[in-house]
Amino acid sequence: MSFTPWKQLPDRMKLLILSTEFPPGPGGIGTHAYELASGLQSLGWQVAVIAPQDYVTKAERVMFNEQLPFAVNTLANGSVARRLRQIWKTLRQTRPDLLIATGSRSLWAAMLLCPLLGIPWLAIGHGTEFKKSGRLVRFLTRQAVRRADEMVAVSRYTARLVADERPNPIPVIPNGADAKRFRPDLPTAPLRHELGLDGRQILLTVGHVSERKAQDIVIRALPAVLTQCPDAVYLIAGLPTRQAALQKLATELHVAEHVIFAGMVPPEQLPT
Incomplete structure (x- = not known):
């Protein structure tokens, strides 16, 4: 099935966010990706997301996605090869001006596929992906950090973990909170x-x-x-x-x- 999220608005940047998870299921990286997509959409970007949406029913997923101001392409369950094919197809169809990769497997996919299509990409570093066990996992993640066109870390701690992999200091954008949702005056x-x-x-x-x-x-x-x-x-x-x-x-x-x-x-x- 074709995934065509963009409107014919040539003056607006097209952004695709590739995440290892996405709401309505749980997960901090998914919540971060959701808030990032929502915020950039409100600032005038054309945003789309491709990510798994696990731990929820199909009905919950569909209901959630229908309420969003941007399109979500849910990554199907299956092998790594199957998911890579879906990501590749999405990249070819959408041709975003920029891809943001968040979560270790997203970094690997972006490192592999974006250069083949000439799509610039930005890596977001959260911290946990750089501490995982397994020599191959650590190697792939660090290679992705080296090859990303740009990188942002969510904390100074995360930036220090991979500082040696980047030629320039890594910008830090700390995680925030939605002040409209989380307020001290709410009834408990x-x-x-x-x-x-x-x-x-x-x-x-x-x-x-x-x-x-x-x-x-x-x-x-x-x-x-x-x-x-x-x-x-x-x-x-x-x-x-x-x-x-x-x-x-x-x-x-x-x-x-x-x-x-x-x-x-x-x-x-x-x-x-």
């Missing part, structure tokens, strides 16, 4: 009541429940926290990959009654 009482947490002090983390996100550190600290705040509760929101292991840890530390796993939280509920 209804959700507190729904969770049975009226009057309790809540420690909240939102993110993939995984070893890298290190929710276990908070659980290990809870015995000390509870000596000062006996009614405190740790609310863990996110894809519950390591939930069983963390529940076991909480039980061993006798803090299980103070740990709640909320699972994946719909985006509209997150601000409260």
Whole structure:
């Protein structure tokens, strides 16, 4: 099926964002890509996205995409070769003025395909992609950083990780937050009541429940926290990959009654 996102507006730059993930499913890189696409679209760019949209149903994905002001080409599940073919076809059809690659596999694909079509591309460095195990993975990622036409890092830490791979200092654009969604004046009482947490002090983390996100550190600290705040509760929101292991840890530390796993939280509920 042809993917033709651009309108006939020759004075507006055409931007294609290639990401390793994209909403409505979870993931920080996907959220970053979504906010980037939304912001650049509002500034007058013609934006399109190509990315997987995992951990949601087809109906949820279609409903989400229909509400966007830009087009999304969902990468199909399958082999690396299949996804590369889809990306290649999209690049040939759309011929963007610039491609932004975000996430390690996106960097690899951009490094391989963009030069063949003469499409300039920019790499976004988040940090985790440069710390992954596996010699081949690290080699491919660093090669991509070297070959990108431009690069931006989301933190000084990330920029330092790959500073030796670039001829010039890497610009840093820190991650931001949507001030229209996340505000201190939002009502929290209804959700507190729904969770049975009226009057309790809540420690909240939102993110993939995984070893890298290190929710276990908070659980290990809870015995000390509870000596000062006996009614405190740790609310863990996110894809519950390591939930069983963390529940076991909480039980061993006798803090299980103070740990709640909320699972994946719909985006509209997150601000409260």
